[in-house]
Amino acid sequence: MLPFKSLIALDKSAQTAVFLQLAGQIRQLIGEGVLPTGQKLPGTRQLADLLKLHRKTVIAAYDELLAEGWLEARAGSGTFVAGQLPLVLPKPIDKRNDGQKGPAEPGYSFVRRAHLARPLLLMNDGLRLDDGFPDIRMAPMDELARAYRSYFQWGNPQQHFGYGDPKGNRLLREELSVFLNETRALQTTPDNILLVRGSIMGIHLASTLLLEPGQSAVVGETNWSGANMNFWQTGANLLTVPVDEHGMDVEALADICGRRSVRLVYVTPHHHYPTTVTMPPDRRLRLLQLSRQHGFAILEDDYDYEFHYLRRPILPLASADPHGMVIYVGSLSKSVAPAFRIGYVVAPEAVIDELARLRRIIDRQGDTMLEFAVGQLFRNGDLRRHLKKAHLAYAARCQHFCSLLENELNGVVQFAKPEGGLAVWARFDPNIDLKELAGKARREGLTFADGLAHNPPGQSLNSTRLGFASSTETELEQSVALMRKLTRG
Known part of the structure; x- marks a missing residue:
């Protein structure tokens, strides 16, 4: 006989009725294969004695499982796990439990690779000095939409969608x-x-x-x-x-x-x-x-x-x-x-x-x-024209941003004006905690990376990339003004 006394743990102080707890745990044992199909269960009096329950509680649990199709009664032989288990359907969504989440951890082991834990810098609303992203407001969206439409009008649909x-x-x-x-x-x-x-x-x-x-x-x-x-x-x-x-x-x-x-x-x-x-x-x-x-x-x-x-x-x-x-x-x-x-x-x-x-x-x-x-x-x-337009805009923003850094953050940030690209490599005064500064700026509506991802092992560069291309000249002025306020009071 299976050790039902150790397999089943009931809480008589819980709000859920004891017979429902018992039925649920027997159902789980069947689902996990601990109680295979055809397995004979103890009689109601025997199981009641094992679990220190009233016999009527066990009878109620068996009746529940018989009604659901998990158990079957054989005249003169007893109660058995059903040969054909019922189809388990997903439970309907209970809108009252919208706040509930799925399991946070699996029931199996896996390796968490430390090198994959890379910070994620999202493009939030507000001001940003990002990693060096383009200004999506300049993207040729109308031209792209026309090109998309032409896809549905050109050639063989089987070729397109296969x-x-x-x-x-x-x-x-x-x-x-x-x-x-x-x-x-x-x-x-x-x-x-x-x-x-x-x-x-x-x-x-x-x-x-x-x-x-x-x-x-x-x-x-x-x-x-x-x-x-x-x-x-x-x-x-x-x-x-x-x-x-x-x-x-x-x-x-x-x-x-x-x-x-x-x-x-x-x-x-x-x-x-x-x-x-x-x-x-x-x-x-x-x-x-x-x-x-x-x-x-x-x-x-x-x-x-x-x-x-x-x-x-x-x-x-x-x-x-x-x-x-x-x-x-x-x-x-x-x-x-x-x-x-x-x-x-x-x-x-x-x-x-x-x-x-x-x-x-x-x-x-x-x-x-x-x-x-x-x-x-x-x-x-269209794309070549966009790239030419973007090149001119980003060159002007680079010049303007570097002038702002030199005039407004002199002594706070050291940098060399880049020959190209979409960001400036900025080295902050060692007395400034760059991680703390990035956190303060984010709370004030300015997002930029804290630079920790750029540190070699065992070193602190106290440096980060400040992207200028995705911001207008006015937005760059606002960003630098806020950074000046946070670093100089």
Whole structure:
């Protein structure tokens, strides 16, 4: 006989009637398989004695379960778990319990990976000096809406709404190939391009393809945490090299390569993240030379190439790479709006083919309608016109914001005016608690990051990125005035 006395625990002081508690616990034992179908239950008198209950309480519980179909009575034999258990239907929503939540923790174990605990900075209402986002108010929404409508009027509906190429919409890949070849001196065809949902998906796929547990990836110190998370996720060893006013120290990288095998080097040479500095041509050429010499892949993240203000943009590493050592990643999210989840990976065809196979097991294909619409914006010139307009606006905002920082926060913030990009790397006075300041500002209606995500292990840079592109000049003035008030009283 099963140990019913230890399996069933009743609370006679509870509001729920004892016979209902007993019925519920027997029902649970059946549902969990502790009481299998066909199992004979103790007689009512026997179970009452075991549980110190009145026999009528047990009879009432059995009657409840018999009526629900969980038990069946066999004349002259006793009471058994039913051979055909009742269908368990979801309970109707009780609007009086709207505040109730589902379970916070599962009944099974899983590993919480510390490297995935990355702060989330949302675009709240009010003033913001964000991580370096575009101004979504400038996005070509009317043009995009027209392009969306044309999708429903063009070609074969079966082709539109069925499964497509995991590499992405052909029209957009064709247009991107032309655009990248013209503006960045790349040498691509559509077959060299994989469309992804933002550059971080491209980084995830590339790191999954290239890195095995125990292999080494090298990044700058400090670096974008989103990229670091993907490298850690593969089980790779993440090594860091110093970053100075010219970007990654490639001679420090050469020293590492002389001592151990390196599989991948991740760089943001156009505007290093987070410090915004630009890597000069001599370091770029040296990095490419090291790549060929030691056989490591270069993952070049060119997240905001379109926005360079002091001179013509320096061409990407990928434009000077005839040997196929560079995987080039870019995004339209920083060019248009974060909700445009379109990024791209440029690489040799064999790499693109394999990345597309990896992409299929996490995301069968991208947003075909959005990709087509953006392809149309490229084809008819709307997107190029938007980028030119945005470039002029962001250059003016950069100049204005840097003047505000210099005039209003001199002594509080140190910075070097960026050559391009959408943010300023700001180093705060050591006497200012940046986390506390960010909290005070948020309560006053200004959102900016506290910079903790940029700190290397064991260090406090007391620095953060202050994005200027998503704010008008008036909003920038209000933001700096509030920061001045909070830091100087």
